[in-house]
Every structure is written in C-alpha cells, then in structure tokens.
Amino acid sequence: MSITPTLNDPFKMVLEDHEYPEVLKVLAETSTEDLLAMAQRTGENEVPFIATYVVTTCNSIGIQQVLIFGGLLEIFAAVSETRGNSELMRNMEEDLGVSRSQAFRCRAAWRSYGSKLLSEKSTLHQFCRESLKMLAEERTPEAAREEALKLARKGERITIKVAQNLQKKHGMTLPTPSDSTPTVVANKPGHWVFSGSVVRIKLVHNEPGELADVPAVIRDLEAAINELRQMQENMTAA
Known part of the structure; x- marks a missing residue:
C-alpha cells in the first residue's frame, strides 16, 4: 500500500504544525474522497492534536x-x-x-x-x-x-x-440592572430620549427639525438591537 507523502496530506501537515496557509493550499488541491480516506487513516490519539x-x-x-x-x-x-x-x-x-x-x-x-x-x-x-x-x-x-x-x-x-x-x-464597576420602571422623557423637535432600567437612549436626528421619518428611526433602532443580540450571541458562544 502506498504511503501518502506528508506534504500531500493536510492531516499530517497539521500534526507536524505546518503554517495554516500551507495546509489550506494542500487542502484546496485535495478531493473530498481523498480527504475522507486520509481522515480514516488518522489515529484516534491524533484527533485531540x-x-x-x-x-x-x-x-x-x-x-x-x-x-x-x-x-x-x-x-x-x-x-x-x-x-x-x-x-x-x-x-x-x-x-x-x-x-x-x-x-x-x-x-x-x-x-x-x-x-x-x-x-x-x-x-x-x-x-x-x-x-x-x-x-x-x-x-x-x-x-x-x-x-x-x-x-x-x-x-x-x-x-x-x-x-x-x-x-x-482592578476597579471597574460593571452595570447591573435596576428595578426602576422604564420611562420616556418629554421630547422636543429633533430629539427623542428614552430612559430604561439600565441605559438612557438619546436620539438626535441627523437633519434639523423634528423626527419626522419615524419608520427610518425604527429601522436604525432595530439595527442597533440586532447588533446587541449578535454581541450577546458571541459572548455566550465564547
């Protein structure tokens, strides 16, 4: 049975700690069938490495x-x-x-x-x-x-x-939720302020005048919420 040369086997290259660009170059030139065959020849004790x-x-x-x-x-x-x-x-x-x-x-x-x-x-x-x-x-x-x-x-x-x-x-106090009831502060043209239990959100319209384009404001707020959710998912997964 022929022995696959190290530089043609991405698994052996990984085990020999080759740099990842070299491993990926070989991987790109390896068919799915060959990759699976090489994986089967990999020892169980090598999987953790x-x-x-x-x-x-x-x-x-x-x-x-x-x-x-x-x-x-x-x-x-x-x-x-x-x-x-x-x-x-x-x-x-x-x-x-x-x-x-x-x-x-x-x-x-x-x-x-x-x-x-x-x-x-x-x-x-x-x-x-x-x-x-x-x-x-x-x-x-x-x-x-x-x-x-x-x-x-x-x-x-x-x-x-x-x-x-x-x-x-080292001295930084992280914010903690409070039991206070969220309130909306009285607004004026071009400004909108919301005070919640943890944060205070102040919106200032990019253009002078009132916050007329409410749907656009909602889209921006939804984008901010989605970014916070993504950050939370990343934190949970880490």
Whole structure:
C-alpha cells in the first residue's frame, strides 16, 4: 500500500504544525474522497492534536483580524481627523460594512494590544475577539489589561468571563440592572430620549427639525438591537 507523502496530506501537515496557509493550499488541491480516506487513516490519539491546532489557529486568526482591522482604521481615522472631515470615516465604515461602534472598538484594541500581540504568536490565541475588545475599552483599568496579558503568556485562556473579573478586580464597576420602571422623557423637535432600567437612549436626528421619518428611526433602532443580540450571541458562544 502506498504511503501518502506528508506534504500531500493536510492531516499530517497539521500534526507536524505546518503554517495554516500551507495546509489550506494542500487542502484546496485535495478531493473530498481523498480527504475522507486520509481522515480514516488518522489515529484516534491524533484527533485531540488536530482539534488543538484548529482552535489555536482560528483564535489567532480572529485576533489578528481585529488588530489589523483596527490598525488600518487608525491610519484612515488620522487622515479623516487631520482634515476635519468625519464623513471620510463614515464612508469608510460603510464601505467595509462595519458599524461605527465596532470600528471604534477595533481601533481601541489596536491601541491597547497591537504592538504587543502581533509579535507574540503564542499569546494571540489565548484571547477571544470579544474579550480583547472589552479589555481595550477606555473604562478598563490599565492594570486589568496588563494582568490579562500576563495570564495569556502563562497559557491561560482569556474568556469574556475572565475579562469581566479582571475589570472588577482592578476597579471597574460593571452595570447591573435596576428595578426602576422604564420611562420616556418629554421630547422636543429633533430629539427623542428614552430612559430604561439600565441605559438612557438619546436620539438626535441627523437633519434639523423634528423626527419626522419615524419608520427610518425604527429601522436604525432595530439595527442597533440586532447588533446587541449578535454581541450577546458571541459572548455566550465564547
């Protein structure tokens, strides 16, 4: 029986810790039938190593994407700000299909961790994207960021829960729901304010005058809710 050369077998390449672009190149040239045949020849004791490779690599790629995205947006934000033209940045966010808040969070992640994590491949995969963004928030104490980095270097996984605990430990108080009844504050032309049990939402129309286009306002609010739901799903899955 012929033996498949290592460089033609993506499973063996994974077990030998080849870089993922090399593995994917070989995978792209492998038929489904051959892939399944190779998988059958993979030993049960090798499955955990393959799983570790996949998790480590995917996490590292995810964090790299956040940092690279944030770094490049930081470059363009400087172009926009020095020209006093915020519309440039808004157009960039629209072209990329990213919300203003997510763009800002990626930029914050770059400022907090970019120079440190991009040079530390072994540390990258210990974070998840949401925990990195949380730790980069302005209200997070610097001591919490530093401790997270130290823990990651020791091999500890920095989950959302770990990030929250570090924020609390170093002095940041997380919001807690209250029993107060949500109320709508009296409005005036061009403004609409809603005070809930946890947050206060203030809408300011982009154009002077009243909030006449109510359906458009509702669509924007629904888009914001969907983004929060997606963030919650990501937090739950992490």
